[in-house]
Amino acid sequence: MKFLKIDSIAKNLLLSIFIMLTIVLAVFGSWWVYKKFDFFHQESERIKKEDIESKKKLLKEEIEKLSLQLNYEKKLARQQILSNIKYCAKEVYDIVYFIYMQNKNENTDFIKKQIASFLKQKFKNKKLFVFETNNNFKPIILNIDPSLNDKPLSKIKNEKEEYPFVNLALSIKEKKKGFYDINIKLKDKILHLKTYNIYFSPLGWNIGCAENKDKIKEIVKNRLIERYKNTKEDTKTLCNVSLLELYNIKGGKNFAKYIIQKNKPRLKNSFISDNLKDAKGVEIAKKYLKDLREKKESFFIEHIKTKEGEIASKLIYYKLLPEWNWIIGGTICLAQLEKTIQYQEMLLREYIINKSIKFALVFGFALLISFLVAKYFSKKIQNSFETFNDFFQKAAKTFVKIDPRKFYFKEFKDMAKSANRMIEEYKKAKRELEFSQQYLQLMLDTQESIVIVTNSHLISANKSFYKFFGFKDYEDFNKKHDCICEFFVNKGDEYITRKINGEAWFRYVYKHPETIHKVVMKKGDKEHVFVLTSQKMDYIGEERYVVVFTDITEVEKQRKNFQLVATTDPLIKISNRLKFDSTLDKEIENFKKNKKPFSLIFFDIDHFKSINDKYGHKTGDKILIELAKLVSSIIRKSDTFARWGGEEFAIILPGADIKKAYEIAEKIRKEIEKHDFNFEGKVTCSFGVTQVKEADTATSIITRVDEALYEAKRSGRNRVVKI
Secondary structure (H helix, E strand, O other), X not given: OHHHOOOOHHHHHHHHHXXXXXXXXXXXXXXXHHHHHHHHHHHHHHHHHHHHHHHHHHHHHHHHHHHHHHHHHXXXXXXXXXXXXXXXXXHHHHHHHHHHHHOOOOOHHHHHHHHHHHHHHHOOOOOEEEEEOOOOOXXXXXXOOHHHOXXXXXXOOOOOOOOHHHHHHHHHHHHOEEEEEEXXXXXXXXXXXXEEEEEEOOOOEEEEEEEEHHHHHHHHHHHHHHHXXXXXXXXXXXXXXXXXXXXXXXXXXXXXXXXXXXXXXXXXXXXXXXXXXXXXXXXXHHHHHHHXXXXXXXXXXXXXXXXXXXXXXXXEEEEEEOOOXXXXXXXXXXXXXHHHHHHHHHHHHHHHHHHHHHHXXXXXXXXXXXXXXXXXXXXXXXXHHHHHHHHHHHHHHHOOOOOHHHOOOHHHHHHHHHHHHHHHHHHHHHHHHHHHHHHHHHHHHOOOOEEEEEOOOEEEEOHHHHHHHOOOOHHHHHOOOOOHHHHEEOOOOOOOOOEEXXXXXXXXXXXXXXXXXXXXXXXXXXXXXXXXXXXXXXXOOEEEEEEEEEEOHHHHHHHXXXXXXXXXXXXXXXXXXHHHHHHXXXXXXXXXXXXOOEEEEEEEEOOHHHHHHHHOHHHHHHHHHHHHHHHHHHOOOOOEEEEOOOOEEEEEEEOOOHHHHHHHHHHHHHHHHHOOXXXXXXXXXEEEEEEOOOOOOHHHHHHHHHHHHHHHHXXXXXXXXXX
């Protein structure tokens, strides 16, 4: 057995792997031969199931597309009808306005007769109604229903016994124009109308055009059917589409009728009963009706007889559209699937039989050989590994070199020599590392700044760290604490916290060296401000960060004092225009980034110059101071209240829409109006309000709110105008 005497572990391993692979394949082959005889049946079922599932997905997607098209057409049709009603009302309004202006020097009765005569002739085929909105509610034109012609409008009721025209008259005076839903109770029915109304103030008239809601629905329904007829389905996916009108979702005789059956036009307007069966005797109608009741959709397979007398299958998907009591459906033919599966089953059976015979012959012989060879070499390899492992463990603990002569295989001898070199290099590196650590610690301890090494946990620190926090050494710190970040004080976005945007503080500082990073830490009751920098180092494959903290507490105090003076109005002690401009820029940037809305209020004191001229500037200053205190007590802490000009003020309201801003402005206006400013006159203010828009800049939003303020002054002052 000389061919078995191999002194290379690599060759032994290769041979062993080959032998083991042979054994595994032989075992697997035997199992494979046994299992594959049954595999073709399971595979065919899987193919069939996957094919049907994929076709279900395609079918549902196509029907969903058709459904979305119908929804779009429905909205389009309704919008068009409403636009026609609105256009009719506006056309009548324009005519009334024109006739009125042409005859405005005539008496009112003459003008009314002229208008009524013209409108009755021009709009005799339109559902038009024009009436006076005073207490008489006198109709000028009433082309809604013949039964209403001689009936006073003030006595016409709806199904709730209310007076719709009276309510409409009251509403249109306030709103001026708009769509309304009106119900009118007739002798034998309830008339549901969709109307568009415009208030003509010179004559106190309501001008309205209407359309019957049932007629609107019927028009929309007919347009949808016409649109569905003209829809081109994907013939590669669908072999038929259909539209059914549902009369009874519980089933029964004639529970539905075909509106459209594209591949079988003869079925149009034919009825369906729930006892309908397919070629295999399955009552498919009952099945899909049950699904439609429970899930609003149904997949089912229908079996049909072909001209050749064979049974073919179709996959059908029905979806319920409750608004119209319609069923929209599509069909995919499955005839080709069964032929494909039968052919694949035949090929698979032949393949399994041929492969099984070859597999059994080859691996039956290999199994015997593999067992004998593997037994011999596994013993050799096992002994070598045990010897090497024993010596290597001793050398690793005591740094004693390994004797290569103990090993038989060449590879193990080479590994022993490499291990000896590693031991020598390790000893040398260990001595150099200990020296470097001592030298580095000595350098760090000479620094006044706090210097630490961290990877979220404190690894080491200099003397300044322990001195500042009052710890003796690392062990003393580690008894109660784990990270320096436990001492961070949250002072807002300007200062570093434990995590910034989901990232650890030391890693964030390292990644953003262009930014000045500051942190607040407490020492006793006193807060200290530090500026910090971070550098990354690699320590045996582990990320560590060296962070330097420099105390800038006194510098920070001076900076904040200067900043407060620079951004505060010296007289009334609120934000000045500089502070306002910077805050407005930040809010606009925040809105564009996070879509967080805000609103802006501008207001100034009415006739303030007259107050100064009459009572003196000292009185004017007192009013400014008192007003600033009053407004500050009303607004939120998060709002920015600033002096924009002499007697003009601005308020930024983060998170407030224009409705909320209007309410706040109105509250401030009322509080100022009733406040006693301790002088003979009365103080009032005019307000402009606006909300930020998508394309706004600081200039555009200020211009808009200034226009609102101007409108408030022009309209009589002491009021709030929003734009």
